[in-house]
Amino acid sequence: MSSDERATYSAPALEKGLDILELLAGADEPMTARQIGEQLGRSKSEIFRMVYVLVDRGYLHRDAATDQLSLSNRLFELGMRTPRSRTLVAAALPRMERLSTLIGHSSHLVVVSRGETIVVASATARAEFNFSLQLGYGNPAVDAVSGKTILAFQPAERRDAMITQSMTLMAKPPARKALIKELDGIADDGSVITNSRHLVGVTDICAPILDRTGRALGSIVVPCLQRVGSQWGMEDIRDKLVATCRDIAGELTP
Secondary structure, eight states: OOHHHHHHTOOHHHHHHHHHHHHHHHOSSOBOHHHHHHHHTOOHHHHHHHHHHHHHTTSEEEOTTTOOEEEOSHHHHHHTTSHHHHHHHHHHHHHHHHHHHHHSSOEEEEEEETTEEEEEEEEOOSSSSOOOOOTTOOOBGGGSHHHHHHHHTSOHHHHHHHHHHHHTTOSSOOOHHHHHHHHHHHHHHSSEEEEOSSOTTEEEEEEEEEOTTSOEEEEEEEEEEOOTTOSOOHHHHHHHHHHHHHHHHHHHOO
């Protein structure tokens, strides 16, 4: 397209909004409206009007204490409305519900977006008590068993890029060499059982949902509370979880 054609079809307001979103998507930390204006070469009034609309529509989050701006999960939520994303949730949820009913623990479908894990579906067990994560909950992927499981099953170049993106979200990221060794171990085992990094008495069991090339589309994590006299051992739960993920992948694969 020539410069004249681009000028004919230009939409300045839209371009300003996209510039802001793209700038914040690549930023290592939140930015103020003044910083955004300086980076984009725009006046304060131009940025203020656009930021107001983006915050009002839920695309940006403004920290009331610092006035700094960051991307919300709104774009991710829109992405989850695409046919492919809806298909993943639709295929996974009924199987997760059957799994949770069987083993007595909640299960959570997780994907990675912009270096962060996000819970996109949950199934709650019919038990007197269980541990459950809220929809939308997330952590840096390299700091969550669900994220590590997804990273473990990625092509080398894609995995490396995802690790880098996730580490920028952490003040103290893990040592890269040790992390890669851990991911390789998860890939070799096909799943993982580990003590929760954040809660005492909770064991996380996680397995990937793989496409036909072996790349993880997401993972399912089961946070298991230790129950006295439970008939389900951790290895038994892992076997059921792996089978569930395999069934989901089978429905998604043409």
